[in-house]
Each structure stands twice: as structure tokens, then as C-alpha cells.
Amino acid sequence: MINLRQLEFNYKQMPMQFDLQIRTGEKVALIGASGAGKSTLLNLIAGFEQPDSGQIWLNGENHSHSQPHLRPVSILFQENNLFNHLSVEQNIILGLQPNLNINAEQRQAVLHIADKVGLTPYLSRLPEQLSGGQKQRIALARCMLRDKPILLLDEPFSALDTALRQEMLQLLAQICRDKNLTLLMVTHQPQEVGHFVDHTLTVDHGTLINNQVL
Numbered sequence: 001m002i003n004l005r006q007l008e009f010n011y012k013q014m015p016m017q018f019d020l021q022i023r024t025g026e027k028v029a030l031i032g033a034s035g036a037g038k039s040t041l042l043n044l045i046a047g048f049e050q051p052d053s054g055q056i057w058l059n060g061e062n063h064s065h066s067q068p069h070l071r072p073v074s075i076l077f078q079e080n081n082l083f084n085h086l087s088v089e090q091n092i093i094l095g096l097q098p099n100l101n102i103n104a105e106q107r108q109a110v111l112h113i114a115d116k117v118g119l120t121p122y123l124s125r126l127p128e129q130l131s132g133g134q135k136q137r138i139a140l141a142r143c144m145l146r147d148k149p150i151l152l153l154d155e156p157f158s159a160l161d162t163a164l165r166q167e168m169l170q171l172l173a174q175i176c177r178d179k180n181l182t183l184l185m186v187t188h189q190p191q192e193v194g195h196f197v198d199h200t201l202t203v204d205h206g207t208l209i210n211n212q213v214l
């Protein structure tokens with residue numbers, strides 16, 4: 001569950017104020033013009049930006065000022081999600097274990113998710129040897145492996161073609177269902193995710209302006 005209460009944040013040129021209520025297991029798409037504040041909203045929830053005032057409640061706990069790693073949240077950024085000196089497999093493993101030491105069961109989970117996102121042939125490569133879409137799939141695989149109840153995705157599929165976007169969306173739907181995840185996902189293809197999400201919210205000039213049920 002995500003509950004934002006009169007959350008205020010100011011970049012000099014753009015004051016922002018967010019009120020938001022997303023129930024556990026709910027899936028919400030976030031749309032809006034470039035520069036409207038979508039990424040900032042995700043960064044506030046994940047703890048990478050600090051609000052000036054207001055409250056952030058996540059799964060019933062007040063996380064208004066907690067450290068990012070203490071929040072029950074996984075986030076996929078628009079870019080720079082990967083460690084370039086680590087292999088594809090190691091980048092995925094980071095979702096489970098920061099020191100990369102995993103047991104046999106965890107390795108099975110890594111291989112399974114790598115297979116699901118079509119990265120099995122690339123596991124020993126470095127990210128720089130992959131395309132933009134393949135890199136984004138590494139980050140997506142890592143996010144989906146993590147055991148956090150809230151998933152924040154910032155344009156996760158923008159580098160993928162239509163067919164692959166559909167496949168990744170199905171995988172995401174399955175994982176959200178299996179783990180009962182709460183999902184907030186920035187997208188520029190609201191028509192493609194309409195059947196998958198419960199609501200679409202629009203960010204306009206630093207505020208959530210509507211709540212449209214699709």
C-alpha cells in the first residue's frame with residue numbers, strides 16, 4: 001500500500017504536491033507530459049528525494065524520512081540501473097543478495113527469471129555488450145526477483161519493441177499476481193497497459209490531477 005499525505009517537494013522552478021492512495025495489490029499507471037514530475041514522485045516514494053513536508057506511508061509504516069534501503073520498495077529507473085563491471089547474471093543476483101553469494105535455490109530463481117526475460121544466452125556478458133532493450137530487461141529481472149511488496153517502474157518498456165513489451169507485461173502481471181505486489185508504473189503507452197492496470201493517474205505540473213478507471 002502507498003499513502004502520500006500532502007507531500008510537498010520543491011525544485012526551484014516547480015513546486016510539487018502529491019496526495020495518493022494505492023491499496024495493497026493494486027496496479028496503477030502513471031502518465032503525464034515530460035517534466036510533469038512523474039520520476040520525482042517515484043523518487044520521493046523510494047527515498048531518493050526528501051519531501052519538504054507531508055507524509056509517506058508504505059505498507060502501514062511511516063517512511064517519510066527513512067533510508068531508501070529500509071523502504072519496502074523496488075525501483076527501476078529510466079536509466080543507469082546496472083553495474084557495468086558486473087556480468088548480466090551478477091546484476092540480476094543483486095536483486096537477491098548484495099554480496100552476490102547465493103544458494104542453489106536462489107540460483108534457480110535467477111536462472112528462471114533470466115529465462116523468462118530472454119537473457120539466458122547473455123548471462124556471462126557485461127551490460128555494455130547488450131542492447132538498450134536487453135539492458136532494461138536485466139534491470140526488470142532484478143526488480144522482479146526482489147522480495148519487496150511495492151514495485152516502482154519508470155518507463156520499464158520504452159526501449160522494447162511492441163511484441164516484447166507485451167511479453168514483459170504478461171510476465172509482470174504474473175509476478176504481481178503471484179507476489180500480490182503493489183505497482184506504480186510510469187508509461188507513455190497507457191493504451192497498451194490499460195487491460196493490465198486498475199487505474200491510470202495523470203501527473204500535471206507537479207500534481208496528480210485525475211484518477212481515471214480504465
Ligand SMILES: Nc1ncnc2c1ncn2[C@@H]1O[C@H](COP(=O)(O)OP(=O)(O)OP(=O)(O)O)[C@@H](O)[C@H]1O
Binds near residue numbers: 012033037203
Ligand atoms: N535535480 C533537479 N534539479 C532541479 N530540477 C529538477 C531536477 N530533476 C528534475 N527537475 C525538474 O523537475 C521537474 C519534474 O521532473 P521529472 O523528471 O520528475 O519529470 P517526468 O515527468 O518524470 O519527465 P519525463 O517524462 O521527461 O521523464 C522538471 O521540470 C525537471 O526539469
